[in-house]
Amino acid sequence: MKIALFASGTGSNALKIIEHFRTVPSVSFVVLSNKEDAPVLPKVQALNIPTLTFNRKDFYENGKVKAFLADQSVDFIVLAGFLWLMPTDIVQEYPNKIINIHPALLPKFGGKGMYGMKVHEAVKQAQETTTGITIHYVNEKYDEGEVILQATCAVAPTDTPAMIAQKVQALEHEHFPKVVAKLISK
Ligand code: GAR
Numbered sequence: 385m386k387i388a389l390f391a392s393g394t395g396s397n398a399l400k401i402i403e404h405f406r407t408v409p410s411v412s413f414v415v416l417s418n419k420e421d422a423p424v425l426p427k428v429q430a431l432n433i434p435t436l437t438f439n440r441k442d443f444y445e446n447g448k449v450k451a452f453l454a455d456q457s458v459d460f461i462v463l464a465g466f467l468w469l470m471p472t473d474i475v476q477e478y479p480n481k482i483i484n485i486h487p488a489l490l491p492k493f494g495g496k497g498m499y500g501m502k503v504h505e506a507v508k509q510a511q512e513t514t515t516g517i518t519i520h521y522v523n524e525k526y527d528e529g530e531v532i533l534q535a536t537c538a539v540a541p542t543d544t545p546a547m548i549a550q551k552v553q554a555l556e557h558e559h560f561p562k563v564v565a566k567l568i569s570k
Contacts, residue, residue: 385411385568388458390466392417393500395424396553397464397485397560402431404561411568414456416449418468444471453477460568463522464560467499470522482522483567485560487552489534490518494527504545504552512539515548517555519563532567535559 387405391398398415405411415428415435425435434456442448450473453461461474463484470482486494488503493515498506507515516536521529535558537551 385460386456386458387411387413387564387568388453388456388461389413389415389428389464390417390461391415391424391464392419392422392467393424393465395422395427395465397556398424398462399427400557401462401464401561401564402428402433404565414452414458416452418443418466424465440468443468447473450474450477460564461522462560462564465500469496469526470524472524475522475524480521483532483563484520484522484527484529485556486518486520486527487549487556488518489514489516489536490520490527490531494518496526498527501545501549504548507539507548508543508545511541515539515552517552517559519560533559533563 389398402413413433415433417425417437420437429435436452438449461478461482475482488507493503493506514536516534518531519533520531523529535555537555539548
């Protein structure tokens with residue numbers, strides 16, 4: 385079982401997933417990023433995990449990313465802090481085998497441009513009393529695929545966006561590796 389992790393940020397979720405399968409030799413990883421300087425890259429390279437960085441052309445036009453996934457015999461794709469829309473050809477190649485994590489309770493606070501701290505700032509602004517995470521299948525639209533799991537946490541009136549981010553990240557780290565494990569065992 386080969387899992388492709390798409391990550392463009394610090395990669396804390398990608399690393400939690402890799403760590404979860406450390407003692408499972410049948411599961412291996414490749415990591416893809418659209419940012420050459422993504423902090424996640426040196427961290428996974430230190431674990432001898434192959435990486436690919438790519439640009440918009442590679443993703444949407446010349447098939448470089450799709451070819452890499454095929455060359456590496458990737459079975460399952462996990463978006464862990466990745467913000468570009470998945471191209472139709474990749475979505476069709478991996479039906480129900482691409483999942484994403486979103487740091488809010490979709491359909492609230494989702495869609496293009498809603499990521500990271502922007503989400504938590506919007507949650508604060510809307511005076512929500514609850515927020516959480518959504519793990520969902522990926523289709524050709526932002527944040528609209530079928531929901532696999534949602535988990536919630538309380539938002540206190542005194543919580544800052546940074547405090548909300550911490551609570552949500554704890555939920556992500558707790559649930560995301562387990563959901564991946566469950567889905568790939570099917
Ligand atoms: C996570 O909070 C994830 O939910 C979010 O990016 C963060 C990546 O953190 N994804 C989105 O906002 C997608 N719209 P990480 O790099 O530490 O795993």
